[in-house]
Amino acid sequence: MKIDRLRAYPIAIDRSEVFKIATGSSLTAENVYVKVESGDISGWGNSSPNSVTEETTESILKMLRGVQNEIQGADLEIEERWDELSRRHPHDPSALAGIDIGLYDLQGKIEGKQVFEIYGGKNRGVVTDRTIGIMPLSDTVEHAREYVDKGFTALKIKIGLDLLEDIKRVAAVREEVGGDIRIWVDANQGYSVEESITLCHKLADLDVAFVEQPVKEEDLEGLKKVTEESSIPVMADEVMKDHETAEKICSQEIADMVNIKLMKCGGLTGAWKIVDVLEEYGVDAMVGCMGEDVPAIAAGVNLCLTTDRIKYADLDSHFMLSDMVFEGLEFRDGKLWLSGKTGLGIKVMEDKLERYHMDLEGVV
Ligand SMILES: [Mg+2]
Incomplete structure (x- = not known):
């Protein structure tokens, strides 16, 4: 089976709310959809510009332009x-x-299977958290209440700018939502090692499941020290890129868990390489996201269904968009459900694709 065609669709959709974290904030979400075709079957993927990998819409389009000719006509051998x-x-x-x-969406459609089925997974709903950005205490509590009322059973609270204020915000959310809702926090590198250790002890009393990347990405020793002294599990995120960094984090016991993001590790193939490392060391993971839209979120759900190593899902960036270009991914009872359609389980809505298409030069 050959790949006949590759096309890119740069898309800009307004966010439904401003999203602020320790490293910045943004109003509009840009994504690049990637369409690959074989005969009359199309697969859809999704690249998300982001500050972590330092990719922009322009750099993504440039890369896609550069490889278009070699992909078109190549065998559908994804690895x-x-x-x-x-x-x-x-x-x-x-x-x-x-x-x-x-390419995985395309392969699934060609084989008449859902992507997770190719890897022996079984369909089920995947619990996802809903992320609360950095905002004043009363707004934090209001958002927590709103999300729990919408059915979310897990909340991720962004912290990292003010230690005492953060502890108060998390305590107020815990009081508001009660003990049945799972809470975890993400400091996005906002704290020193000492602050992080203090923070973790306080968060343990509030039944916080884990803390993501409390210290600077480059401070591996610091992260390891926090992991050793923390009373709750510590998850590596910004420092965790691909299967090679997973190997380093696991073998040196730098963190208790890792955050797998498809945009950092090169998609599902890269993610499964990480999962192989986690299996070897018996380390658990979360699947996260970085502003991506439905195709990549659906890929994250498919990934979860293929391994028991992924214990948590932070697959909520599509909820922050004011509109959807793809249908087929449903949120129900606190969980994300795939539609049962082949491939990733999603379908493009052509009118929406047209509406949000950015008019850029050099689009392949
Ligand atoms: Mg994070």
Whole structure:
């Protein structure tokens, strides 16, 4: 089976609310959808520009333009394509993820299977958290109440700018939502090692499940020290890129868990390579997101269904968009459900695709 065509669709959709974290805030979400075709069957993937991998809509389009000719006409051997592209484009993991996810959607549709089925997974709902950005205490509590009322059973609270205020915010949310709702926090590198240790002890009293990346990405020793002294599990995120960094984190016991993000590791192929490392060391993970839209979120759900190593899902960035271009991914009873359609389980709405398409030069 050959890949006949690759196309890119840069898309801009307003966020339904401003989202602020320790490293910045944004109003509009840009995404690049990647469409790959074989005969009359199409697969859809999704690349998300982001500050972590330092990819922009322009850099993603440039990468896709550069590889278009070699992809078109190549065999649909996804791992082979991934190995070649990741070796030659190590700084474009999000662009690579768009291609990779699109190819899995295509393969599933060709085989008449859902992507997780190809890997022996079974369909079920996946509990996702809803993230609360950094905001004043009363707004934090209001958002927590709203999300719990909408059915979310897990909340992720962004922290990292003010230690005492953060502890108060988390305590207020715990009081508001009660003990049945799971809470975890993400400091996005906002604290020193000492602050992080203090924070973790306080959060343990509030039944917080874990803390994400409390210290700077480059401070591996610091992260390890926090992990050793913390009374709650510590998850590596910004420092955790791909299967090679997973190996380092696991073998040196730098963190208790890792956050797998498809945009950082080059899509599903990269994620499964990480899962292999986690299996070897018996380390658990969360699947996270970085502003991506429905195709990549659906890929994250498919990923969860193929391994028991992923214990948590933070697959909520599509909820922050004011509109959807794809249908098929449903949120019900606190969980994300795939539609049962082949591939990733999603379907593009052409009128919406047209509406949000950015008019840029050099689009492939
Ligand atoms: Mg994080």
